Amino acid sequence: MNKVDIVIVGGGPAGLAAAVAAYDDGAKSILILERDEQLGGILNQCIHNGFGLHTFKEELTGPEYADRFIRQVSERKIPFLLNTMVMEISPDRVVTAMNREDGMFQIKAKAVILAMGCRERPRGALNIPGYRPAGIFSAGTAQRLVNIEGYMPGKEVVILGSGDIGLIMARRMTLEGAKVKLVAELMPYSGGLKRNIVQCLDDFDIPLRLSHTVVDIEGKEHITAVTIAEVGADCKPIKGTEERYTCDTLLLSCGLIPENELSTAAGVALSPVTGGPVVNESLETNIEGVFACGNVLHVHDLVDFVSEEAAKAGVTASRFARGERSADSGREIAVKTEGGVRYTVPVTVRPDHVEENLTIRFRVGDVYKDSYVSVYFDDTRVRHQKKRILAPGEMEQVVILKKQLDEIPDLKTITVKIEP
């Protein structure tokens, strides 16, 4: 069996950044396994701009952003296999993979980095009643058909869900000559970034109907129309508010689900909130030597933060593979959420393993205006930062310095909460 220090499952933005960081930390035996025919992951179909503002201080397209990292990987001559599907990861880090050339093979890894990304919630999971005709796509599938295959799904489009891919596709389909009639969003707020609502909907006069959903789909062979209706506070349709729209395409952008089937089979514990692995400050899962980063860990809205997070996983995996472990006093702090914070990554912190600082990423469950993001060390508030707006569609973060943690040796709990 081949032996490799670090196997990275997925060659998208997370896998690439993790590989580069691990290499720069000194790991030289790395292998990236990518299921698609090229590196870059989903960025390859994200041909719009807006990537890299944080990382490179310039606006790049998805493929350009990916290319920056692919170059770094090739400069470092980090090995990768394309068209290669990982079939299984065992708890003792034997990775089974398969491709046309090598058949099915196994690799024993000292450390594994999970970077498989996420998938879209399909129509079936949304329990939308009606027929099941052709012409219904998750927004990302339509994006691939348009941007990679070069084909249009249709001319008259309704979009359900205001996730970022749906918003981006509203603009993309419009630019390709389609009529996007509306974007319906079940929640009273958008699931996407504010800038995408402005640039992709407002600029093209595409209406966003909050608190609306699709209640019927017509057309037995191909979709011909949908009925949308307003929903009440319970998210149930309100009778009498139905409106019918003819269309030949329905795009769904109703949430992303971290793709953790491999992780689960390996024994990795998942958070019921994010659907991603439960990790500590080193982005290590409950399975020793198995790390996670990017959208497989929790769904991000900006790739820049994926790269940053993945670099962290790359470094911690590299150190683990080297057998380098900082002296561990066994101290462990729980990170808790309160008042509107849905989750945090990480959920446990071992202060001995925190370097200069600790980034805690989180999302809120509702829209909060002129509120404060507070951090409590046990019962003491150590941070109280005003935010003009907090929205579920935008990931937030707080940074805690290592020395703050060191000042309180018996610290048990860090709590992140939103306060009025």
Added chain:
Amino acid sequence: MYDIIILGAGVIGCAVARELSKYNAKILVLEKNEDVCSGTSKANSGIVHSGYDAHNGTLKARFNIEGNRMMGDVCNELDVPFDRIGSLTVCTDEKNISDLEALKERGEKNGVEGLTILSREDLLKVEPHIGDEVVAALYAPTAGVICPFKLTIAFAENAAVNGTEFRFDTEVKKVYCDNGIWHVVTDDEEYTAAVVVNAAGVYADVFHNMVSEKKLRITPRRGDYILLDRAVGGFVNHTIFQLPTKLGKGVLVTPTVHGNTIVGPTAVDMDDKECTATSAGGIDSVIEKSALSVKNLPIRQVITSFAGLRAHEDGGDFILGEPDDAPGFFDCAGIESPGLTASPAIGVYIADLIQKKYSLSEKADFIAQRKDILNPSTLSLEERNELIKREPAYGTIICRCESVTEGEILDAIRRPVGARSLDGVKRRTRAGMGRCQAGFCSPKVMEILRRELDIDLTQVTKSGGKSTIVNARTKDGDSNE
């Protein structure tokens, strides 16, 4: 001129075709959809019933029992996934235990073997998620789960290998008899045959009524289902029915033969024979009713919902054989539950009637065995690598949710009565049937279909007809080549 024309390529039409293909006869199957298994046969519970439910003396009872007994051998011969997991019919009220006993008695009279009544205590040992109100259940060990697509497809493939012709996208408009010759009129052709078999599902009354004065009326009775991810496999271990009460027949919760969990169906009589649209009320009611049988059903793991139409005839029983006033016209009408279970027995019964009446001779070279599409995950690592070396397409995963390789998809398209659409590939290989519901694999399967069928991508369909998936190139699409 054909000897026999079969109307409909559902599980009954295909089972009859397969049995008739044992004899020297020129057989044609006409199907209005683009593939076999496109109507009721594709949208049902996938259950092989034990046979306690049908009333004593009915055709449903007889063919249920016969079909159930045949199913193991048929599935071995045709390489169809079938698992005799047993069924439990749960009762939630002490007062109704006598009804459970009556069911047991009815089943025993029908010839069902091994029926026993289990106490709540016994049930909890085998079904830990059983509902709190369940007091007892009727256990039927001979019940099972089957892949309804694979059974239909296997019958069709085997019939085709043995010389049966299939014509798809062919809607029959008229059937009439002239001088003892049957004429079957479609949009663009008129076929003739000595015998017509009417296996037209919800449309069987339409064709029957064209040729007989003894009218039938089939009401499409819609049933909504929800399907859960394989990740919750093992939530239940048996098919769990509910004891019918004054409030209705209840819903079933069962593992499928592929390890998903299925819940349903509702029962709503429709006017429209094409109305397979689910309804919000139907899905809600399925979820609500399932709570009587099992608790904490993981609703968040629902990956799809669908509706099927039962072909319910007013008389309530199967109608099999020649009407008095239409010799040579063989009905298989009113085939609702337990039709899937009964299909092998109905196939033999109808084929026997025809064989005897027309003295058909047996084919010397009939091929009884059929091998399903190879599933590489059943191979050892060495065998799998040998396969990939020989056929590299088996090294490429196309559907990641169900781990389906390109090799399997090519086989599905290339074999007799092969797949010609995304749904055709899905029913044969499970590509697109998993948790992402074809989000990732559909562009790849579309490309394979385009290549294999030598058509344009704009002609690739989800399920034939107007169900195209893309309709034009993008503005600069041509330069993407």
